Amino acid sequence: MTDPAPPDKPLFTPGPLTTSRSVKEAMLRDLGSRDSAFVDTVRQVRDGLLSLAGVSTDDGYEAILVQGAGTFGLEAVISSALPPKKKLLAVINGAYGERIATIAEVHDVEVVKLCFAENTTPEVGEIERLLDEDPTIATVAVVHCETTTGIMNPVHAIGRVVSASGRTFFVDSMSAFGAIDVDVATWGIDFLVSSANKCIEGVPGFSFVICRREALLATKGWGRTVSLDLLAQWKGLEANGQFRFTPPTHAILAFHQALQELNAEGGVEGRSTRYRENHVALVQGMRALGFQEYLPSDVQGPIITSFLYPDHDAFTFEEFYERLNNRGFVIYPGKVTQANCFRIGTIGRLYPDDIGRLLAAIEATLSDMGVR
Numbered sequence: 001m002t003d004p005a006p007p008d009k010p011l012f013t014p015g016p017l018t019t020s021r022s023v024k025e026a027m028l029r030d031l032g033s034r035d036s037a038f039v040d041t042v043r044q045v046r047d048g049l050l051s052l053a054g055v056s057t058d059d060g061y062e063a064i065l066v067q068g069a070g071t072f073g074l075e076a077v078i079s080s081a082l083p084p085k086k087k088l089l090a091v092i093n094g095a096y097g098e099r100i101a102t103i104a105e106v107h108d109v110e111v112v113k114l115c116f117a118e119n120t121t122p123e124v125g126e127i128e129r130l131l132d133e134d135p136t137i138a139t140v141a142v143v144h145c146e147t148t149t150g151i152m153n154p155v156h157a158i159g160r161v162v163s164a165s166g167r168t169f170f171v172d173s174m175s176a177f178g179a180i181d182v183d184v185a186t187w188g189i190d191f192l193v194s195s196a197n198k199c200i201e202g203v204p205g206f207s208f209v210i211c212r213r214e215a216l217l218a219t220k221g222w223g224r225t226v227s228l229d230l231l232a233q234w235k236g237l238e239a240n241g242q243f244r245f246t247p248p249t250h251a252i253l254a255f256h257q258a259l260q261e262l263n264a265e266g267g268v269e270g271r272s273t274r275y276r277e278n279h280v281a282l283v284q285g286m287r288a289l290g291f292q293e294y295l296p297s298d299v300q301g302p303i304i305t306s307f308l309y310p311d312h313d314a315f316t317f318e319e320f321y322e323r324l325n326n327r328g329f330v331i332y333p334g335k336v337t338q339a340n341c342f343r344i345g346t347i348g349r350l351y352p353d354d355i356g357r358l359l360a361a362i363e364a365t366l367s368d369m370g371v372r
């Protein structure tokens with residue numbers, strides 16, 4: 001046995017994220033996919049996810065694990081839970097809302113795009129108006145935390161009008177679930193997708209769908225693929241606790257551990273508190289260094305923050321990124337279409353002290369570049 005590898009650089013990104021040592025250690029096993037220990041673990045993970053969403057199987061909700069990245073979970077819902085010959089209303093204020101529309105179009109679903117500026121939240125009244133006008137819209141999709149900027153969309157308020165209109169409500173809560181309270185039943189959410197390597201702090205390998213059982217059962221015959229057929233995936237898991245195709249056994253073991261660590265931290269509330277502390281420390285420190293956030297603070301969430309490039313000839317993002325990386329800190333490029341930004345994530349196994357070290361490295365980097 002060789003010595004453990006030196007710790008990797010902390011990841012101030014939207015995922016994959018820095019994970020705890022114990023989450024990584026949980027993967028030091030080789031369980032067969034049909035082993036009862038693995039089947040039990042999958043059941044516990046599914047129940048744990050429902051409990052985080054404030055629901056249970058007794059209330060009529062199901063948690064379904066889907067192999068692959070977060071986008072695979074989104075595509076599983078879009079390709080198998082949208083009725084043929086009906087439209088999807090995609091509420092868009094960033095790249096991930098656009099992605100939902102793109103996936104739907106690939107599967108021949110007619111999409112009505114309702115677009116808002118990347119630094120503004122969707123207007124609920126506009127959604128209500130479109131739903132009143134067009135009875136052929138069957139489903140409304142929105143991104144919870146639009147990771148393009150870090151903006152928090154008003155899922156609860158949108159859910160209210162979608163439920164009242166009798167349409168199906170689909171939420172991409174990829175970068176929020178586990179750290180932002182989501183009340184699936186009260187908010188009228190029929191399908192919610194998130195993934196293992198975001199706020200629950202597992203490792204990449206699968207996404208998951210939390211859904212209302214009746215809404216799921218209504219999708220019979222709508223599946224447009226084999227591997228991403230959500231109803232078939234659920235039926236497989238229900239039949240014998242096993243996956244239809246090779247499961248990411250190690251990632252599920254890590255996730256099981258990550259769920260226990262989330263509970264030990266005080267659940268969603270505890271995690272949210274730490275991420276908010278990280279975010280506040282970051283914004284205060286960045287402002288002190290002369291940076292400005294892209295978003296107004298009333299719509300900014302604690303997950304990831306977009307900062308405008310400083311107005312200085314000596315600043316290029318590529319050099320800034322490279323120098324910070326050489327100092328041992330990994331940040332993220334921007335994704336906003338209308339402004340020059342970079343992003344810093346405050347999720348994963350990071351604490352305010354880590355933010356303090358990052359800020360010191362940013363200050364030194366700016367000085368090396370002659371920007372300060």
Ligand SMILES: Cc1ncc(COP(=O)(O)O)c(C=O)c1O
Nearest residue numbers: 014069070071096147172174175
């Ligand atoms: C809101 C949102 N949706 C979808 C995705 C895509 O997830 P993945 O890259 O795991 O496919 C991300 C990734 O960051 C995201 O933040």
